[in-house]
Amino acid sequence: MNDYYLNLIVQASLYALLVFSVVTWILIFAKAVQHWRLSKQDKLFAKKFWSATSLDAATAIASDASPKSRLAKVGFGALYVNEKNGEGHDLEHSWDRQELLERHLRQQIQKEYQSLESGLAVLASIGSTAPFVGLFGTVFGIIHALSAIGKNASASIDVVAGPIGEALVATGVGIAVAVPAVLAYNFYIRRLKVTAAELDNYATDFVNLAQKNAFRVSKPVTKTAEASKAAPGHDIPVTGVLA
Template identity: 40%
Template sequence: MLQETTQAAAATGGNAASALTQMGVDHLLTEMINNPGAYAVSWVVLITLLIMSAMSVYWIVINAFKNISLRRNADRVISTFWETTNAQDAIRYMEEQRKTEPFSKIALDAAQAAAHHHRQEGSRLVESLNRSEFVDRALRQGVTRESMRLESGLTVLATVGSTAPFVGLLGTVWGIYSALIRIGATGQASIDAVAGPVGEALIMTALGLFTAIPAVLAYNFFVRQNRVTYNQFDTFAHDLHDFFATGARVGETAHKA
């Protein structure tokens, strides 16, 4: 009796050890490579998650560099514009900035609108829109354009963060379903027959979460950073409107008065 119990325990231990060897990622990849037809859905899920992860990493890196560059140059560009006493020199400085620098492009939009309105003195344009309205319209368009550029890639991050867990869950559900079919066909319900296929299936859920979590965190971080930048856009645009519509910033006008 004791010998039979020992043999049963040894068999159970052997089954458990065998089950553990079948629950790793390497075993899943080996099975998928050796039996591509049986793991067709798993291949689709895995490739989809890899593509989503690559897209997420790409936009995280792009937006990170974009935000670092913007933070580094924003104060310098704005302060240099206001500290330059000659308006033409200030505009020339803005024209020398990179095409991806947003504050200089907003300032150039206002300067070009003011110059265009001045050249149209006596025309129907000036009669229908005064200088303040014309500059304000140009600034609104510039702020909207630069704000949209800041949001590039956020839709991808939001999509990956919201759908990747469900893509991984699809792989898990299908894997468990296939495992149950194999178990029913073989008639084996031991621990090594059940744990291995189920463990392989659960790996897909883990991969989905590993793909989604960085995308969600990055999306929330960049949305917060962009909100701060939008406020800077609005403040700078208001000052530009006062300058090009009246010839001086509101604070400067009050100080001179």
């Protein structure tokens, strides 16, 4: 194979690894901001929620600003019954009210989980493929070195230093790209599980509170000022299945 094409393949491998590295660090910082904002807003909502005087009063603070708030909003929507307008007699509300609530909470938890999980598959893919991309460049770098030895009929350092150096750089870069991706993936998977457990515990507490309230609230969920200011899709979490 022509030396030009051999060198081009090695360079292409290095550029591919550069792209992988940029994507990895963008995802790392994006997920860090996401988790920080998620934690902050969930703590703020939880403080307001548990300070409410009743479950009906808590409907005023449910919004789309945080995962727990969205979960509460869905729960209140499942519990709200306006007998005066005939609500509560359609097919959706013909379910046992506890089953209806748990179904809505479970579905919302899965939505939060899927949202928070976004981007992790990319980190996993980069972490598993980057070393092989680097190895691919290494193989062609060695082929380039052997080709140079054959053409020059010499294995002197001047002949092989360049191609061998490129080959080793490709291997090193591949490993350097893979390590942060793998570490970040493992870290955010752990954070995902922790957040999932927190949402699951909150959902269980919500069901217990609803049980004390006969699985009904008399007030519809209202849109708060905080919710109107929050940009849609800011935070994302979570996982879990109600026991």
